[in-house]
Amino acid sequence: MGDTGQLYGCTTVAALYRSAFKTFADREALVGQDIRLTYGELEARCHQIARLFLSIGLRRQDGIAMLAGNRVDAMAAIIAAQLLGLRYTALHPLGSAEDQAFVLRDAGIQALVIDTPRHGERGAALAGLGIVRHVLTLGPAPFGTDLVAAAATMDAGDSPLDVQAGDVFKIGYTGGTTGKSKGVVQSHRTAVTMTLQQLACWEWPDEARFLATTPISHAAGAAILPTFLQGGTVVFMDKYDPLAFLEAVARHRITCTFLVPSQIYGLLDFAGLADHDLSGLHRIWYGAAPIAPARLAEAIGRIGRIFGQIYGQAEAPMTVTYLRADEHDPARPHLMGSCGRPIPGNDVRLLDTQLREVPPGEIGELCVRGPLVMSGYLNRPEETAKTLAGDWLHTGDMARRDAAGYLYLVDRAKDMIISGGFNVYSSEVENCLAAHPAVAMSAVIGVPHAKWGEAVTALVVLKPDASVTEQALIDFVTAHKGVVCAPKSVSFETALPLTSLGKLDKKSLRARYWGGQDRQVS
Secondary structure (H helix, E strand, O other), X not given: OOOOOOOOOOOOHHHHHHHHHHHOOXXXXXXXXXXXXXXXXXXXXXXXXXXXXXXXXXXXXXXXXXXXXXXXXXXXXXXXXXXXXXXXXXXXXXOOHHHHHHHHHXXXXXXXXXXXXXXXXXXXXXXXOOXXXXXXXXXXXXXXXXXXXXXXXXXXXXXXXXXXXXXXXXXXXXXXXXXXXXXXXXXXXHHHHHHHHHHHHOOOOOOOEEEEOOOOXXXXXXXXXXXXXXXXXXXXXXXXXXXXXXXXXXXXOOOEEEEXXXXXXXXXXXXOHHHOOOOOXXXXXXXXXXXXXXXXXXXXXXXXXXXXXXXXXXXXXXXEEEEOHHHOOOOOHHHHHOOEEEOOOOEEEEXXXXXXXXXXXXEEEEEEEOOOOOOEEOOOHHHHHHHOHHHOEEEEEEEEEOOOOOEEEEEEOOOEEEEOXXXXXXXXXXXXHHOOOOXXXXXXXXXXXOOOEEEEEEEEEEOOOOOOOHHHHHHHHHHHHOOOOOOOEEEEOOOOOEOOOOOEOHHHHHHHHXXXXXXXXX
């Protein structure tokens, strides 16, 4: 007898949030901007915002985008969108106006929510483009509708819950080879799988008090729902710095958090680290970029064996593999270079170009199967087919596996740079540089950087008789692609090395900077 969709269907993110609200109504859920909300109070605020969305004509599977920082009202708006089954898209907080406008058009966004205290000027510019029908602001602004004030007039009772398991939960944008971002389509299947895997494998403390130090539009946002399902508390940081982090851990009795490697490096380099008591902090999850094994060993020695490494990507978020706290073992130093072992529920293999699994010790592309994998790229059938060829998600990461099953990332097949936890796609920066009238050719690579992991570096060949300064090119990319994508340095070359096929030989370029290292990520 075959399965039927309704009988064996997946639950939804909306249903998981509602479960947490009803189960832990009187517990403290969310803290930020001098606001403290219980689960019951947060639920009421979410239902008010949901009714506001309905009042302006938004319906299930309409697109909503947000440009916001770590604010309580922003989180309530995100949850409200999920309760209604809207397709949620986060705009990169450091992205350029050009890229953000592209995302609004590509995703068919109908409503845009702007955190005006942080992004008012950009929000006004985006609103003026006329791409979206509705612009909502988190507080009073000279444009749009004040979401906070308008929602306060709405009924706080349970709003309609009309979300289907097969609905699109989120469209998250990541770089593409054409220079334009790709929308990664995630259904509720992906989000629910990730959440259940987090709960099962991430070694949560008995009392979950999670400090969100990175944008909720990125990695920190993925830890909120599993925290809520345990009746825990999420505390928002407006902006990360080591002292503010240490003070927040003590003041809010934080037991767990997520940091990118550059934040861990900042903690280690902070002169006052030893003066603060971190004994109540039971888990620091880290990821979003490779970590330097030597610095990881230093962190374990100075902070303790409380670290858990996560590995995933936008196409299979957060929970592909995990390296447990007890595996951060000074007696097994080789594990400091590992991203752990596959999380149960994921079929993870290292494959060659013929989709054959490579033996232990040999390098292959890390490929994934299972319910965690995305549905595809929005409006990109050819790229979807390529990335999901042979019914595998091809991550583009090259890795080797040891006899015990631990995985070690050694290089990236895709020319992606990870700087400070943010993904920078070299092709996007190269395409931007190509638009400058003085530039004939460029190659963009990541080079080792003690704090950021990798620094974006451009090697540029100018057109005959053309001239331009390093700073002018950096400013050009900043204006068109945002500060994250801007090169930290520019090297002017007379020519760039090419392969026999006429492609840029980035391997030889990287060798200038990565010589003597046993892996090509940092």
